Amino acid sequence: xxxxxxxxxxxxxxxxxxxxxxxxxxxxxxxxxxxxxxxxxxxxxxxxxxxxxxxxxxxxxxxxxxxxxxxxxxxxxxxxxxxxxxxxxxxxxxxxxxxxxxxxxxxxxxxxxxxxxxxxxxxxxxxxxxxxxxxxxxxxxxxxxxxxxxxxxxxxxxxxxxxxxxxxxxxxxxxxxxxxxxxxxxxxxxxxxxxxxxxxxxxxxxxxxxxxxxxxxxxxxxxxxxxxxxxxxxxxxxxxxxxxxxxxxxxxxxxxxxxxxxxxxxxxxxxxxxxxxxxxxxxxxxxxxxxxxxxxxxxxxxxxxxxxxxxxxxxxxxxxxxxxxxxxxxxxxxxxxxxxxxxxxxxxxxxxxxxxxxxxxxxxxxxxxxxx
Numbered sequence: 001x002x003x004x005x006x007x008x009x010x011x012x013x014x015x016x017x018x019x020x021x022x023x024x025x026x027x028x029x030x031x032x033x034x035x036x037x038x039x040x041x042x043x044x045x046x047x048x049x050x051x052x053x054x055x056x057x058x059x060x061x062x063x064x065x066x067x068x069x070x071x072x073x074x075x076x077x078x079x080x081x082x083x084x085x086x087x088x089x090x091x092x093x094x095x096x097x098x099x100x101x102x103x104x105x106x107x108x109x110x111x112x113x114x115x116x117x118x119x120x121x122x123x124x125x126x127x128x129x130x131x132x133x134x135x136x137x138x139x140x141x142x143x144x145x146x147x148x149x150x151x152x153x154x155x156x157x158x159x160x161x162x163x164x165x166x167x168x169x170x171x172x173x174x175x176x177x178x179x180x181x182x183x184x185x186x187x188x189x190x191x192x193x194x195x196x197x198x199x200x201x202x203x204x205x206x207x208x209x210x211x212x213x214x215x216x217x218x219x220x221x222x223x224x225x226x227x228x229x230x231x232x233x234x235x236x237x238x239x240x241x242x243x244x245x246x247x248x249x250x251x252x253x254x255x256x257x258x259x260x261x262x263x264x265x266x267x268x269x270x271x272x273x274x275x276x277x278x279x280x281x282x283x284x285x286x287x288x289x290x291x292x293x294x295x296x297x298x299x300x301x302x303x304x305x306x307x308x309x310x311x312x313x314x315x316x317x318x319x320x321x322x323x324x325x326x327x328x329x330x331x332x333x334x335x336x337x338x339x340x341x342x343x344x345x346x347x348x349x350x351x352x353x354x355x356x357x358x359x360x361x362x363x364x365x366x367x368x369x370x371x372x
Contacts, residue, residue: 026312031157033316038161040323042169043199044207045071049166064166068159078234085231100260187334194330199323205290206241212286213237216278217250224270226258236275240282241319242306247282251275296347297325 025032045067052063089096165172173192180188218233226232236250251271259268297305305325309317325345332342 022312029313033313033320034157035161036320036324037316038158038165040199040203040320041071041158042162042165043196043323044203045162046166046169046196046200047204060167064163067166068162072159082231082234085228085234089228089231096261104260191331191334195327198326198330202326203323205287208290209282209286210237210240213240213278213282216281217274220274220278221254221271224258224274225262225267226254226271227261228257232257247275247279251279297322297329298345298347301325301345 048067048070049063052058052066053060056063058066176188176192177185214234214237216233217236218230221229221232232254235253236247239246239250242249255268255271255275258271259265262268302322302325305321306318309319309321311317313320329342329345332338332345
């Protein structure tokens with residue numbers, strides 16, 4: 001009878017592996033984050049590359065270059081708009097602080113007249129916090145763009161990774177087929193086919209939703225009367241990359257700004273009403289019809305992955321956590337030993353089947369109507 005390894009030894013090796021794994025990916029963050037983003041963005045622009053190669057008859061090198069340059073141009077334009085608007089708000093910071101103090105004075109007078117708390121005792125607590133809040137915002141803005149400037153050099157590897165991943169995609173595909181055992185080749189092909197279908201749809205859908213929300217947020221904040229509407233519209237839309245509660249995290253920024261610097265509390269109430277409407281549209285119209293249920297991850301697992309990704313790699317980790325998890329889930333679904341983990345990671349299977357069945361029924365009905 002073979003001696004089994006004690007559970008405590010197995011657990012010790014597992015914990016040691018996890019510690020070394022997370023330590024390694026944190027230390028190699030600059031390189032690995034660029035590599036992972038390169039994989040995800042390569043999937044994102046692959047449909048365009050494939051269209052240019054097959055339909056427009058572009059050479060592969062030219063198709064890759066055109067697609068990458070187009071993506072970089074769009075991202076650079078968004079960063080430029082944010083940078084320009086942040087420069088304006090930074091220059092206006094002294095006036096904003098003075099306006100916030102004035103609003104606090106009015107609030108203090110209201111509290112004193114109705115609740116008997118003196119303005120002096122209120123100012124001692126509140127005004128110091130207001131100063132700290134705006135000073136933190138200014139310092140945070142400077143640190144973010146200082147960090148962004150240094151990150152640009154690291155992200156310079158991203159287009160290189162994307163180009164060679166797209167150029168040698170068939171070689172990578174054949175390499176994986178050569179590595180797996182002969183009896184697993186069909187499974188490997190099926191996994192890669194599903195990943196190639198799910199990843200670009202999900203990532204492209206997320207970017208589409210963020211772009212639409214940027215326009216809706218900016219226009220809505222401008223209608224409500226919030227200053228720097230474009231900046232706050234972009235920032236609040238970017239938080240939508242965080243599922244479930246990202247919209248309200250993004251909404252808290254223009255809400256606090258309107259509450260502290262607005263001419264009336266009605267401005268802050270208008271911001272809340274605006275984001276209630278936008279949240280309804282995002283949950284019931286945009287996300288279901290654009291991103292759909294491509295990743296089909298359990299909400300709890302999704303939130304945990306986002307927290308872990310943010311702890312390890314910051315904002316980049318929060319963005320890549322979901323598509324990476326979706327890739328692993330697809331691989332787990334095609335493995336007998338890992339199927340329980342795929343089941344744990346997945347959302348409500350019955351609801352998803354019903355949703356797919358409804359979509360197929362709607363498509364079938366539309367085809368029937370067209371024939372008639």
